[in-house]
Amino acid sequence: MKGNSPSSGDVILRLEGVSKVYSGTVAVKHADFEVRRGAVNVLVGENGAGKSTLVKMIAGVERPTAGRILLDGAPVHFRSTGDAIAHGIGMVFQELNLFGNLSVAENIFANREIVRHGRIDHAEQERQAGELMQRLQAAVDPRVKVEDLMIGQQQLVEIAKAVARNARILIMDEPTSALSAPEVEILFRVIADLKSKGVGIVYISHRLEELVRIGDFITVLRDGQVTGASAMSDVDVHWIVRQMIGSDAKDFSTPGDQAFGDEAFRAEDICLPRITGGYAVDHVSLSVRAGEIVGVYGLMGAGRSEFLECVMGRQPMASGRIFMQGRQVREKDVGGRIARGLALIPEDRQRDGLVSILSVAENLTMASLGKLTRYFHIQARAEAEAVRKEVKELSIKVAEPKLPVSSLSGGNQQKVVIGKALLTSPKVLLMDEPSRGIDIGAKADVFRTMRTLAAQGLGIVFVTSDLDEVLALSDRVAVMSNGRLTAMFDRAEATEAKIVAASSVGHGPGAQAQRKEWLQ
Amino acid sequence: MSTAAQTRRANAIAGSLTLNLMRLRTFIALFAVILYFSFAAPNFLSTENLVLMSKHVALNAFLAIGMTFVIITGGIDLSVGSIVGFSGMVAGGLILHGIDLRFGYTVFFNIPEIVLITLALGVFIGLINGLLITRLNVAPFIATLGTLYVARGAALLLSDGATFPNLEGNPAFGTTGYAFLGAGNILNLPVSIWILIIVALGAAYLARSTPLGRHIFAVGGNERAAALSGIRVNRVKLFVYMFSGFCAAIVGLIISSELMASHPATGTTFELNAIAAAVLGGTSMSGGRGTIGGTIIGAFVIGILSDGLVMMGVSEFWQMVIKGVVIIAAVVVDQAQRKLQQRVALQQMAQLG
Numbered sequence: 037m038k039g040n041s042p043s044s045g046d047v048i049l050r051l052e053g054v055s056k057v058y059s060g061t062v063a064v065k066h067a068d069f070e071v072r073r074g075a076v077n078v079l080v081g082e083n084g085a086g087k088s089t090l091v092k093m094i095a096g097v098e099r100p101t102a103g104r105i106l107l108d109g110a111p112v113h114f115r116s117t118g119d120a121i122a123h124g125i126g127m128v129f130q131e132l133n134l135f136g137n138l139s140v141a142e143n144i145f146a147n148r149e150i151v152r153h154g155r156i157d158h159a160e161q162e163r164q165a166g167e168l169m170q171r172l173q174a175a176v177d178p179r180v181k182v183e184d185l186m187i188g189q190q191q192l193v194e195i196a197k198a199v200a201r202n203a204r205i206l207i208m209d210e211p212t213s214a215l216s217a218p219e220v221e222i223l224f225r226v227i228a229d230l231k232s233k234g235v236g237i238v239y240i241s242h243r244l245e246e247l248v249r250i251g252d253f254i255t256v257l258r259d260g261q262v263t264g265a266s267a268m269s270d271v272d273v274h275w276i277v278r279q280m281i282g283s284d285a286k287d288f289s290t291p292g293d294q295a296f297g298d299e300a301f302r303a304e305d306i307c308l309p310r311i312t313g314g315y316a317v318d319h320v321s322l323s324v325r326a327g328e329i330v331g332v333y334g335l336m337g338a339g340r341s342e343f344l345e346c347v348m349g350r351q352p353m354a355s356g357r358i359f360m361q362g363r364q365v366r367e368k369d370v371g372g373r374i375a376r377g378l379a380l381i382p383e384d385r386q387r388d389g390l391v392s393i394l395s396v397a398e399n400l401t402m403a404s405l406g407k408l409t410r411y412f413h414i415q416a417r418a419e420a421e422a423v424r425k426e427v428k429e430l431s432i433k434v435a436e437p438k439l440p441v442s443s444l445s446g447g448n449q450q451k452v453v454i455g456k457a458l459l460t461s462p463k464v465l466l467m468d469e470p471s472r473g474i475d476i477g478a479k480a481d482v483f484r485t486m487r488t489l490a491a492q493g494l495g496i497v498f499v500t501s502d503l504d505e506v507l508a509l510s511d512r513v514a515v516m517s518n519g520r521l522t523a524m525f526d527r528a529e530a531t532e533a534k535i536v537a538a539s540s541v542g543h544g545p546g547a548q549a550q551r552k553e554w555l556q
Numbered sequence: 557m558s559t560a561a562q563t564r565r566a567n568a569i570a571g572s573l574t575l576n577l578m579r580l581r582t583f584i585a586l587f588a589v590i591l592y593f594s595f596a597a598p599n600f601l602s603t604e605n606l607v608l609m610s611k612h613v614a615l616n617a618f619l620a621i622g623m624t625f626v627i628i629t630g631g632i633d634l635s636v637g638s639i640v641g642f643s644g645m646v647a648g649g650l651i652l653h654g655i656d657l658r659f660g661y662t663v664f665f666n667i668p669e670i671v672l673i674t675l676a677l678g679v680f681i682g683l684i685n686g687l688l689i690t691r692l693n694v695a696p697f698i699a700t701l702g703t704l705y706v707a708r709g710a711a712l713l714l715s716d717g718a719t720f721p722n723l724e725g726n727p728a729f730g731t732t733g734y735a736f737l738g739a740g741n742i743l744n745l746p747v748s749i750w751i752l753i754i755v756a757l758g759a760a761y762l763a764r765s766t767p768l769g770r771h772i773f774a775v776g777g778n779e780r781a782a783a784l785s786g787i788r789v790n791r792v793k794l795f796v797y798m799f800s801g802f803c804a805a806i807v808g809l810i811i812s813s814e815l816m817a818s819h820p821a822t823g824t825t826f827e828l829n830a831i832a833a834a835v836l837g838g839t840s841m842s843g844g845r846g847t848i849g850g851t852i853i854g855a856f857v858i859g860i861l862s863d864g865l866v867m868m869g870v871s872e873f874w875q876m877v878i879k880g881v882v883i884i885a886a887v888v889v890d891q892a893q894r895k896l897q898q899r900v901a902l903q904q905m906a907q908l909g
Contacts, residue, residue: 350784371786380784388784391777393844402774403785405767412766443898456785 048073048236049094049125049205054103056089063089065260066103070253071205071236076227078247078268079240081257081280082475087240090257091207094238095127096120126203128194128211136183141165143182144197168196171229173222186337187384188215195226206230207238212246216335216501217536224250242475244273245504256280280476296511297326299362300495301378301464306346306356308339308519316342317354318519324464324495329486331510332499334539339519340499341383344466348380349373360463374403377463381453381470383499389453390441397423397437399452404459426455430485447478454485465489467498471505483509503532517541575900578893582837582853582886589857593864600867607746611814613859614752617852618807619830620837621759622800624851627834629796630776630843631689631696636804636830638707639681640823643808645711647674648720648818651731664729671737671809678805679798681707686794700797704827711820720818738813748810755803760848772796776843832879833858836886857882 049071056064064086071077071094081087092098093105096114104111107123114120117127134143141162150157150164165178174192182190191211198206212220227237227250241247247254247268254271256264256279264271264279301324308317317339324330334340346354349370358365360376367373382388390399400423401408408418423437430451434444441452450470457465470486471479486509490496500506506513513530515523515538523538577584593600619636626633647670654664665673681703688699725731740747763769771792774782783789807826812818837854839846858879865875 348784369786369788370784371788374786382784387778388780391774391781391844393777394773398770398773402770402782402787405770409767412768414765414767414770416765460786 046073047071048108050106050109051090051094051100052104052106054090054093054100054105056086056093056098057101063260064093064100064257067257067260067262068265069255069262071238072253073204073236074231074234075252076231076237076239076250078251078254079238079257080242080244080247080254080276082477085257085280085475086260087257088209089260091127091209091238091240094120094205095125095207097127121201121203124202124204125207126198126201126205127207127209128191128198129209132187132190132194134182134190134194137181139179139181140169140176140185140193140196141178143193144168144178144200146197148201164200165196168200169193172196172199172226188219188337191215192219192223195223199226199230203235205236205238207240209240210242211239212241212243216337218335220246242479243502244276247276248273277476296328297493299323300326300328300360301497302359302362303343303347304357304359306343306354306358308342308346308351308354315339315519317346320356320516320519320521322497322514322521324497326463326493326495327490328511329490329496329498329509330512330514331506332497332514332516333501333503333506333535334499334516335501338516338539340516341468342519343516344380344468344497344499347373347466348378350380374460374462377461379403379457379460379462379465381457381465381467383468383472385449385453389456390449392442393440395438396427396432396434396441396444396452399441400426400437400455401459403456404461407459407461422459426459430455430458431481445475445478447474447481450474450478450482451485454482458489462494464495464497467496469500470498471500471502503535506535507532515539572900575893575896578889578896581889581893582850582857585836585882585886586853586857586860589860589864593860593867597864597867600864605867607749609860609863610749611746612863613856614748615807615810616826616829616833616859617752617855618755618803618810619800619826620833620851620855621756621848622796622803623827623830624834624837624839624846624848625759625763625772625796626696626800627831627839627841628772628776628843628846629793630779631793631796632700632831632841633682633685633797633800634697634700634827635681635685635703635707636800636807637823637826637828638704638711639678639801639804640808640811640826641820642681642707642711642714643674643678643805644812644818644822645714645720645808645820646677647671647734647809648723648812649714650674651723651725651734652720654729664726664731666730667725667733667736670731670734674809675802675805678801678803678808680801682798682801682804683794685801686797689797690790690793708820708824715818715820717820719820720812721816723812723816723818734813735816736813738810738815748814751806751810755806756848756852759799763848768792768795773844776845778844829858832883836883838890840890854886 047070051067051069053066053068054064055066067086067090069090079087079090089098093100096117096119099114105114106112112123114123135146138146141158144165145161150160162178169176169178169192172192172195174189176185176189176193182193185193195211211223215223230237239247239251251268254266254268254276255262256276258280303323304321306317306320307315310316320343322330332340342351345351346356347358349368349372360378365373365376367376386392391402397419401419404422405414408415408422426432427434427437432451432455433448441449444452470482474482486496486498498509507530511527513525513535514521515535517539518541522541523534525534599605622636623633650665650670650673654662656662685700685703688694689696723734725734737747742750763772771782771787774785774787775789775792779789808823811822833855834846834851835841835854836857837847837850837852839851861879861882862875865878
């Protein structure tokens with residue numbers, strides 16, 4: 037085993053033999069963890085490995101059941117997040133903690149407003165917020181309400197909030213999960229900047245290539261225990277994966293070489309006008325054959341999700357035609373399109389996919405109750421049978437389908453959303469970022485499921501901003517940029533360079549002029 | 557290790573025991589209330605008194621059943637009290653005066669027809685509520701506040717504010733027999749109780765075993781996810797307000813039949829009692845959660861509490877204070893139960909590994 041005891045760098049914060057026990061569950065067992073000054077301290081592990089619990093103890097959200105936290109060598113007890121903030125510890129949570137109804141500036145200065153003569157000095161707040169956002173290279177007006185921002189921009193606001201507090205230790209839990217490639221670059225530059233100022237950064241992510249790139253020290257957790265800690269320069273991705281899951285992971289399921297069937301789905305000239313003028317989806321046409329997986333790659337705001345929403349009937353302003361097995365779909369509403377064999381797995385499962393207070397079973401059968409109903413009576417036995425089948429086929433880890441779906445981990449919740457779609461017996465599956473925010477094990481399950489479904493004759497259109505994913509999974513790769521379909525590659529001819537080039541068409545210098553030409 | 561496992565299991569059992577006690581809290585409260593009054597108030601347990609109290613409770617229970625569905629979808633219906641008054645006035649007016657056709661002719665309907673017309677009007681007001689909320693995007697609180705005033709005003713306009721007395725009807729027009737609804741008995745049980753049993757069973761069945769019932773919960777839990785699952789959210793909302801209007805019209809009919817008179821102010825603030833019963837029965841104001849059984853028990857707790865206190869001679873002012881405290885206590889316990897429930901769910905997950 038190489039590089040097991042990193043020693044260089046000076047430590048600001050040290051956790052010694054820390055455990056956290058929730059009633060009956062041990063989330064973290066005797067973990068040691070060090071945060072070094074001016075370094076990116078990476079924390080990895082599968083979902084439920086205890087990463088979030090560990091950092092929550094550092095941020096004062098949770099208190100350790102056993103063990104000590106040493107700040108600058110002296111033991112500290114954080115009674116609240118406010119306590120931790122007072123000690124210079126800031127955290128960017130995975131679930132964004134923003135007030136959607138307040139402006140960017142008000143969010144950044146929430147609970148520490150700049151007050152002059154007993155009144156909030158909005159002008160000064162906005163000026164400082166503007167500077168911060170500029171430093172993060174985010175073109176965001178500080179007076180805009182947060183709910184009107186894209187999710188990637190919201191993430192930057194969250195980071196700005198922590199940066200504004202001059203934190204000595206900044207914890208980032210999955211900060212890039214919603215960011216596009218250029219936004220990730222900006223974030224990395226911000227991180228480098230903070231590092232040079234001596235800030236110790238704790239970084240959690242599922243994207244291993246990312247960790248290897250920016251991490252200085254890495255700590256791997258499995259089942260609440262630290263299974264490896266090392267300087268990043270001494271390790272590689274395979275080492276990380278081995279520590280995380282105990283053995284080398286099967287990467288992506290490789291595509292089989294089966295022949296594709298007839299065209300299952302075709303979209304023609306899908307258009308969605310933007311309120312601010314121009315098109316969010318600009319005359320996109322796309323088809324998929326039975327058994328084929330088409331990956332749609334694009335940056336944030338390229339119109340990928342909007343395209344899927346148009347197809348699904350979620351956008352009343354959309355125009356264009358769609359066909360299933362060559363027959364035009366005239367149904368306008370979601371229900372009608374589900375009946376015609378379309379199903380969408382949305383990007384944000386909390387917001388669009390699940391009814392979190394209902395049970396796993398009720399969520400699974402929500403879209404397919406009609407099939408389980410005779411006259412107006414839901415047949416309990418048929419429903420239980422359908423639920424049992426999906427739980428087994430998708431290997432959803434749940435003690436009892438009656439439990440609320442919110443008690444599941446992210447990966448299992450995603451499987452429930454997929455199961456719900458599959459129970460409608462779709463012919464074409466639309467998946468929007470199907471692997472977002474779930475751990476490696478669950479990811480592999482999801483990818484394997486996609487392959488199996490394609491082999492069973494489903495057509496799959498999936499949207500992703502992960503290059504490896506789109507290259508490994510797709511039979512064809514479609515690239516979107518600025519609302520338009522800019523390229524379509526067969527599996528054989530798709531390369532990273534070509535895809536990236538096509539995804540930036542219409543961006544950069546001259547893009548504005550180009551846009552104007554299109555509009556005329 | 558085995559001792560650790562044992563204590564964990566013991567903890568889990570203790571947890572689920574407390575949880576079950578808390579789940580049954582409204583039932584326990586009902587039992588406690590009955591037990592207390594059977595000692596404190598003389599004649600409390602006599603059959604006549606129990607039947608009388610049930611008739612009082614039934615009125616609130618109808619409204620609370622309709623309200624429960626509305627609240628589960630995340631809405632609120634403030635107009636039910638006014639619909640009670642309005643539908644009573646419509647029924648009274650039809651019995652006494654019929655519909656004047658202006659050519660010297662007046663149409664009279666028989667009692668079953670009048671009942672159907674009145675119920676249809678209740679549903680119609682619910683439909684207006686629903687359309688305001690779904691098509692015009694008016695917030696449920698505001699939309700039903702508006703119809704609260706409109707329906708009450710309409711009730712007053714029907715008689716210029718006067719009471720329609722003596723609804724005995726005229727045998728020549730076939731309008732006799734209205735008293736059956738409020739004073740009739742079948743198998744020694746008042747008719748209104750039979751109607752409550754039918755409506756309650758129907759509503760419980762709807763909630764538990766029909767797609768529409770499931771959709772009501774889904775819409776309240778997460779409207780976006782429900783819409784993306786192909787659920788017609790607007791139709792579900794229309795239904796719950798129409799059903800609430802239907803329930804309110806039943807109450808209007810029963811009250812005017814019991815009194816054999818229609819007064820336009822009948823039903824004022826009834827909507828608040830209905831909301832209280834639903835909340836007491838475990839319906840969550842943020843939507844997605846609630847049961848018909850719980851609501852009915854909630855209605856009984858409130859009804860028996862107020863009747864019992866009257867029998868004990870407690871002042872009306874104290875009754876209001878006590879009712880308020882009970883409602884708040886119910887919600888506090890409800891929150892505690894949610895927390896415990898989450899913990900037990902976590903434990904079950906932990907045992908799964």
